[in-house]
Amino acid sequence: MSAWQIRRAGDRAGAAAAAVAAEKDEAARAEADDRHTALKVELHQRLLDLINLSALDTMSRDQIEAEIGEIVYEQLSLQKHALNLVERKRLVNDVLDELLGLGPLEPLLKDESVTDILVNGAESVFVERRGKLERTSIRFxxxxxxxxxxxxxxxAVGRRVDEASPYVDARLADGSRVNAIIPPLAVDGSLLSIRKFARVPIDMQRLVSLGSVPASVAQVLEAVVEARRNVLISGGTGSGxxxxxxxxxAYIDDSERIVTIEDSAELQLQQEHIARLETRPANIxxxxxxxxxDLLKNALRMRPDRIIVGEVRAxxxxxxxxxMNTGHDGSMTTVHANTPRDALSRLEQMIGMSGIDIAPRSARAQIASAINVVIQVGRLSDGRRRLLxxxxxxxxxGEVVTMQEIFRFRLAGRDEHGTVLGRFEATGIRPHFMQELEDRGIRLPADIFNPNAMLD
Incomplete structure (x- = not known):
């Protein structure tokens, strides 16, 4: 056997040995994580029997950590668990998360780079970062x-989930959206989805800096809101x-009274005069x-200047x-649809779901009269969200609602890194609402609708 063949054989043997060692390390880490999780849950159950839970409401987290830490150390000594200082500190923090928070999910909730948390059973937890899904080491x-x-x-939000009602929409204290579905509907274990909300609400300036909305289009959106045009925002799930x-x-004036209606309260409006309404599921x-x-009908008696519905579904x-047609100009809502034209079709279908016998042409006339602007948003294949x-x-x-596109995002392929390429452009059509803007003293740059102008 030649020298190079001997070296190649040695390389292969070394690689195989490294792979075996890596597998052993991974197995050891998994076993250690299992022991840690089991110990954490065991201690949490013991603490529920040992401490006065009502007293926790009057204590800060630092005080609770000191008190709980002593009890945890005492229990570890009784159980003869040998842990070093770092392991004990981690265990105390995890037990506190179990006691005061959402257990294994707490680190993900604190991680600002995580936008979605997706739990597929006790041993499978995924997160979304920068529009891409990745598996985590978190387990229950x-x-x-x-x-x-x-x-x-x-x-925490007065709802329930059990075999009689095995799925539920809820929210966390910060407004993050939660959906859960449990067996028997979830075949392989309970499913939990959390759509996190940013601690600091994302404003238009931030969307412009991210490239989601061009600065010129942001000016138009501001003018549309200030001119009290009715807006429908359309897009798929997770499109923004x-x-x-x-x-x-944020462009709504503080002097206006806003009523918001949602299935699960998640809007983060910054105005002073807001009346927030949330639906309620049936009891047992x-x-x-x-x-x-029901809430929309009631809202009309609450003297709203604008009504914002989180999402229309039926x-x-x-x-x-x-x-929108009876004096509540400037109202806004969202709908699931892939194109602006599909959004109008979905609205027409929803009118049919209202139980009111109305001819299709009359339904379309209602839509054409009520909605002024339709905005389409989407999540591109590289994970970025854009106004499209x-x-x-x-x-x-005739029988068709007439719609004209003012701005659009034109795709131009992808680069070697998989990033979607494209540019925003004006179609060259001057919108009819410009007259309404001018009547209200709102001025936009003269060339903003020029199709040759660069909007990026």
Whole structure:
């Protein structure tokens, strides 16, 4: 055997040995994590029997940490668990998270780079960072541990989840959106989805700096809100509809009374005069449900200047259009749809779900009269969220709602890193709402609708 063959054989043997060692290290880490999780849950259960939970409400986290730390050290000594100082500190923090927070999810909730947390059973936790999904090492002890965390979340907002009602929408204290579904509907274990909200609300300036909205288009959006045009924001799941709605709402004057209606309260409006309404599911007997449609009807009696519906999904679309057509100019809502034209079709279908017998042409006339601007947003294949289109509704032509596109994002392929390339452009159409802006003294740059102008 030649020298180079001997070296190649040695390289292969070394690589195989390294792979075996890596597998052993991974197995050892997994075993250590399992022991840590089991010990953490065991100590948490013991603490529930040993401490006065009501006293925790009057103590700061530092005080609780000192008190709990002593009890944890005492219990570790009784159980003869040999842990070093770093391991004990980590264990105390994890037990505090179990006691005061959401257990294994707490580090992910504190991580500002994480935008979504997706739990697929006790041993599979994924997160979204910068628009991309990645698996984490976070695990729950078992299904009961995961279910206890879910119950803790939903109980905090007065909701429930059990075999009789195995799925639920809820929210965290900071407004983050939560959905949970448990067995028997979830076949492989409970499923938990958390859409995190930024601690500091993302404003229009931030969206411009991220490249989601061009500065010129941001000026138009500000003018649209100030001129009290009715806005429909359309997009797919996770495309940034609520984020854009929050950013645009910042342009509403503080002197106006705003009523918000949501299934789960998550809007982060900054004005002083806000009345927030949230739906309520039926109780265990099937009674007491309050829908968005019920709240919309009630909101009309609350003297609102603007009504903001987090998302229209069913018959409440008809009531929202009625409100827009009866003096509540400047109202806004969102809808799940892939294109502006699809958004209008979905609204028409929702009007049919209201139970009101209305001809298709009359439904379209209601839409054309109520909605002034349709904004399409989307999440591109590289994970970035962008405004894709801004269109204006200008009336009816025969049986069809007439819509003209004012701005659009034109795709131009991808680079070697997978980043989507493209540019914003004006179509060259001067919108009809410009007259309304001018009547209100709102001025936009003369060349903002020039198709040759650079909007990026």
């Amino acid at each position: 002890k078992d299904e009961r541990h995961l279910l206890r965390i879910i119950q803790k979340i939903v109980a 509809k609520t984020t854009l709605l929050n950013a645009m709402s 007997e099937g009674n007491g449900e309050v829908t968005q449609r 018959g409440e679309a008809f009531d929202m259009l009625q409100a 289109s801004l269109s204006e509704l200008i009336g009816m032509e």
